[in-house]
Amino acid sequence: xxxxxxxxxxxxxxxxxxxxxQHVLPLLAEHGKTxxxxxxxxxxxxxxxxxxxxxxxxxxxxxxxVVLASGDGTLHEIINHLSLQTRTMxxxxxxxxxxxxxxxxxxxxxxxxxxxxxxxxxxxxxYKLQSVRSFINSGHTIPLTLAIATxxxxxxxxxxxxxxxxxxxxxxxxxxxxxxxxxxxxEEFPGIERFKIAAQKNSTxxxxxxxxxxxxxxxxxxxxxxxxxxxxxxxxxxDGDDPIVDLDGPFAYFLSTxxxxxxxxxxxxxxxxxxxxxxxxSCEVVIVRPLRDPSVEWDTKEARESWVSKLWQxxxxxxxxxxxxxxxxxEKGKIVTGxxxxxxxxxxRCGGWEWIPDDIDESAHxxxxxxxxxxxxxxxxxxxxxxTPKEDAGFVVYV
Ligand SMILES: Nc1ncnc2c1ncn2[C@@H]1O[C@H](COP(=O)(O)OP(=O)(O)OP(=O)(O)O)[C@@H](O)[C@H]1O
Numbered sequence: 493x494x495x496x497x498x499x500x501x502x503x504x505x506x507x508x509x510x511x512x513x514q515h516v517l518p519l520l521a522e523h524g525k526t527x528x529x530x531x532x533x534x535x536x537x538x539x540x541x542x543x544x545x546x547x548x549x550x551x552x553x554x555x556x557x558v559v560l561a562s563g564d565g566t567l568h569e570i571i572n573h574l575s576l577q578t579r580t581m582x583x584x585x586x587x588x589x590x591x592x593x594x595x596x597x598x599x600x601x602x603x604x605x606x607x608x609x610x611x612x613x614x615x616x617x618x619y620k621l622q623s624v625r626s627f628i629n630s631g632h633t634i635p636l637t638l639a640i641a642t643x644x645x646x647x648x649x650x651x652x653x654x655x656x657x658x659x660x661x662x663x664x665x666x667x668x669x670x671x672x673x674x675x676x677x678x679e680e681f682p683g684i685e686r687f688k689i690a691a692q693k694n695s696t697x698x699x700x701x702x703x704x705x706x707x708x709x710x711x712x713x714x715x716x717x718x719x720x721x722x723x724x725x726x727x728x729x730x731d732g733d734d735p736i737v738d739l740d741g742p743f744a745y746f747l748s749t750x751x752x753x754x755x756x757x758x759x760x761x762x763x764x765x766x767x768x769x770x771x772x773x774s775c776e777v778v779i780v781r782p783l784r785d786p787s788v789e790w791d792t793k794e795a796r797e798s799w800v801s802k803l804w805q806x807x808x809x810x811x812x813x814x815x816x817x818x819x820x821x822x823e824k825g826k827i828v829t830g831x832x833x834x835x836x837x838x839x840x841r842c843g844g845w846e847w848i849p850d851d852i853d854e855s856a857h858x859x860x861x862x863x864x865x866x867x868x869x870x871x872x873x874x875x876x877x878x879x880t881p882k883e884d885a886g887f888v889v890y891v
Pocket of ligand 1: 500501502503504533534535536537538562563564565566567569591592593594595596863
C-alpha cells in the first residue's frame, strides 16, 4: 500500500518534525515499511492538496496509508479537501502521531494513563507511537464516523450552502466562542491554557437559539442519558408520531462529537462515546441550558453573572473523568449528584441536529467544526448529520 508521511511543523509545540525524524521514520524502516513520500505542510490548507498530489503520483490506488504527525485541525483539513474531490477516492488509512495542541482523536482512542504527568521520557515517546505500532503489528483499524455540517443562508440570500466535514467536534455556543477567541492567543500560549483564557472571557455569555434533535435511522428515536440507569433511554419528547425533539434556549453550551470522548487528554466531555459506543453513526450532544436550573427564573445580566460558578462546576465535571453527565439540580438549584431533580446536562445521542440562531444574537452565529470557525448567516441555520462512509471508501485509523 502506498505510504506518505505528512507532518505539520508548526502545530502544538512545533516538535512534529523532530519526533518524526527521531522516532517514527526509524521505527517504520526497522519494520520494512517504505515511506514513498515524506512531506511537511508548508502553509495552512496544504495537507489536503499534498495528499491529492501523492494520489495522482501513484499507480496503486486501492488504499493509501497516511502517517500524519499533526493535531486534529490538519486531519480536518485533509478530510474536507478529499471530500470535495469529484473523482472516486480510495480508502485512507491514517497512522496518527499526536503532535498538536489537544489531539482529541488520538487521546480518545489511546486514553493517557492516570499517571501520565509523571511518565518518563521513554514512556512519553512510546505513548505517541501507539498508532504506528498498531500499523506495524496488529493492523487493527476503526472507521471514522463523519459529522457533516451544512450552513445555509436564508432562502432570500440565494447563496449556496457551505459544508464542513468533521471527525471530532461540531459546536456552537461557549465552545465555538472559545475556539474563535483562542486562535488569536496561539503565538503567546501554544498549549491548552489558551482555551482556558478564552473560556474565562466568554463565561457570562448565554446563546439564544432554537434546536431540533434528529433521531438516527436505526434507533428511530432521539436518546438521552439517564444517570439513574447509567444508560441512554428514549428521550421523553421523541415518540413514534414525532421523533424530532425541539429545544428552546438560551444555551450556555452546545457541543456534538463523533469518534471521541474527549477534546483534550483530560477533558472527557462525551464520556460514553467510547465506553458505551453507539451501534450506528451518531452524534453525542452535550447541552447545558441554564433556565433548567430551578433557581434561575429569568435570563438577565445578573443571572448570567451569578451563574458562572455553576458553569465552571459543570465543565469541571468533564475534567473529573466526565462526571458532569450525572449532575442534577436540587429544589434550590444547587448542583448535586443523585436525587430526582432536573438533569444539569442533557447528554443526547442522535443522528443529527439543527442549530437555528436568533438573528439578534451575534455570538450564537459561530459554528466550530474541529476547531475551524464558520459564521452562520443571519436568518440561516446549521444542520449537522452523522455518517459513516461505505466499506471501501472513507477514512480509518490504526488503533
Ligand atoms: N507550514 C504551516 N504554516 C502555518 N500554518 C500551518 C502550516 N501547516 C499547517 N498549518 C496550520 O496549522 C494549524 C494547526 O494545526 P493542527 O490543528 O493540526 O494543530 P493544533 O491546532 O496545534 O492541534 P489540535 O487541532 O489537536 O488542537 C492548521 O490549521 C493548519 O492549517
